[in-house]
Amino acid sequence: MIKFFVVTGFALVLANGWVTWWLWRALDHTGWLRPALCLTVAVLGASFPLLYKLGGDSAPEVWLLRAGAFWLGMLFYVFCLVLLMDIWGLASRLWAVPPTTPRWGATLMVVGLPLVIGCASWLNAACPVVRQYDLTIHTSNAVSRQYTHSPLVLGVLADMHLGRIITAPRLVRAMDLLAPYKPDAILYVGDILDDHVLVDVEAMAAALARIQPRLGHWAVPGNHEYISGPIDDSLDILRRSGMRVLRDQWHVLDNAFVLAGRDDISGHMFSGSPRKSLKEILADLPPEHGDLPLFVMDHQPSSLDEARTAGAVLELSGHTHYGQLWPFHWVVENLYENPLGLLIKNGLHSVVSAGTGTWGPPMRNTSRAEVLVVKVHFTPTAN
Known part of the structure; x- marks a missing residue:
C-alpha cells in the first residue's frame, strides 16, 4: 500500500x-x-x-x-x-x-x-441510473413456492464514497431511485465511506429511513472503510446509520437464502491478519440451512473461484468503478474476471456494480453511476 x-x-x-x-x-x-x-x-x-x-x-x-x-x-x-x-x-x-x-x-x-x-x-457521475438484472436461481421446492408469485428483489449500492466530496444527498437520491421497486433488502457492498471527516451519520440514517425493506439494510466493508480511518470507527458509522454489517459472517434471511458478507481482501494490509475463507465463514452453518442458496457480498470481485467452490449462486461486488475515467477501464478489464455487469459461469451469478459514487475525481466517462435492482426468481431444482 x-x-x-x-x-x-x-x-x-x-x-x-x-x-x-x-x-x-x-x-x-x-x-x-x-x-x-x-x-x-x-x-x-x-x-x-x-x-x-x-x-x-x-x-x-x-x-x-x-x-x-x-x-x-x-x-x-x-x-x-x-x-x-x-x-x-x-x-x-x-x-x-x-x-x-x-x-x-x-x-x-x-x-x-x-x-x-x-x-x-x-x-x-452526478446522475445515477437504475440498472436491473433478472436472475433465475435453482433451489428447493419449499423456497421456490415461497416466491411463486413475486421474485426476491434486492437493491444494491456500491462505492458511494461518502465524505467531503460526495455527501448524504447522493444517498438520498439513490434511495429515491430504489423506492419504486420496493426492494425486500438493500445490500451495500463496500466503500460506502470515503473518509470520516464531515460524515453526517444522522443524514445517512434519514436517507436509509426513506425505505424500510422487510429484510433490512445489510453492508460489508470495502477497502475505503479501512483507508478512511480505523475500521472499527467505519463499521460504527455504518451501524449507526441503520446498516447491519456482515464482516466474515453469515445470516439466514427469510428462511430462503444464506447471506454471507466478507471482509475486504485488502484488510490484512491494515489489520495484519487475513480475512476468513468462505469455508471458514460457513463452518458453523447449521445442517438444516445447508441446502439454502448461498448469496455472497464481497466488495472486490477477485475471489469468484472461491465462491464457486463454496457453492455460491450469487456474488455481489463493486470496487472496479469500471475504470471510472477513460482509458482506465482497460486496466480493470485485465485485472478482474468480471469487471462490470453480469457474468454467469459454473453456477455462479457474479454481478459487479460500476458504483453509485466516485473516488477522487467526481467524474465518470467509462460508465454511468448506478444503483442496481437484482430480481431473483427461484425455480425448483430438477430431479
Whole structure:
C-alpha cells in the first residue's frame, strides 16, 4: 500500500510539473497570465492529495479539495495533450518550422478540451441510473413456492464514497431511485465511506429511513472503510446509520437464502491478519440451512473461484468503478474476471456494480453511476 501511494505521488508530481513547465514555455511574453495560470495548476495539483490526507474540514479547505479532485480528473487528458504538443514542437524544429509565441490555440485546446470532458463526466457521475438484472436461481421446492408469485428483489449500492466530496444527498437520491421497486433488502457492498471527516451519520440514517425493506439494510466493508480511518470507527458509522454489517459472517434471511458478507481482501494490509475463507465463514452453518442458496457480498470481485467452490449462486461486488475515467477501464478489464455487469459461469451469478459514487475525481466517462435492482426468481431444482 505504501509503495502504491509513493508511485502514485511521484506520477502526480511528474504530470503536474510537466504541465506547469509547458504552460510556462507556451505563455511567454503574456505578463501576469503566465505565473497566474502556472500557480493555479501547482495549487490544484497539490490540493487533493494533501487535503485528502490532512483531513481539513473548513469550508475553504473542502472546496479546494473538491477543486483539486476535479483537476485530478482533468490532469490525465491535459498531460496527454501537452505531451502531444511537445512531440509536435520537436517535430516542427526538426522540420525547421518556426514556432509561434504565445501558442494561444494550443493553450486553449490543452485547457479547454479537458474542461469540456471534465464537465460532461461530472454530470454523468452526478446522475445515477437504475440498472436491473433478472436472475433465475435453482433451489428447493419449499423456497421456490415461497416466491411463486413475486421474485426476491434486492437493491444494491456500491462505492458511494461518502465524505467531503460526495455527501448524504447522493444517498438520498439513490434511495429515491430504489423506492419504486420496493426492494425486500438493500445490500451495500463496500466503500460506502470515503473518509470520516464531515460524515453526517444522522443524514445517512434519514436517507436509509426513506425505505424500510422487510429484510433490512445489510453492508460489508470495502477497502475505503479501512483507508478512511480505523475500521472499527467505519463499521460504527455504518451501524449507526441503520446498516447491519456482515464482516466474515453469515445470516439466514427469510428462511430462503444464506447471506454471507466478507471482509475486504485488502484488510490484512491494515489489520495484519487475513480475512476468513468462505469455508471458514460457513463452518458453523447449521445442517438444516445447508441446502439454502448461498448469496455472497464481497466488495472486490477477485475471489469468484472461491465462491464457486463454496457453492455460491450469487456474488455481489463493486470496487472496479469500471475504470471510472477513460482509458482506465482497460486496466480493470485485465485485472478482474468480471469487471462490470453480469457474468454467469459454473453456477455462479457474479454481478459487479460500476458504483453509485466516485473516488477522487467526481467524474465518470467509462460508465454511468448506478444503483442496481437484482430480481431473483427461484425455480425448483430438477430431479
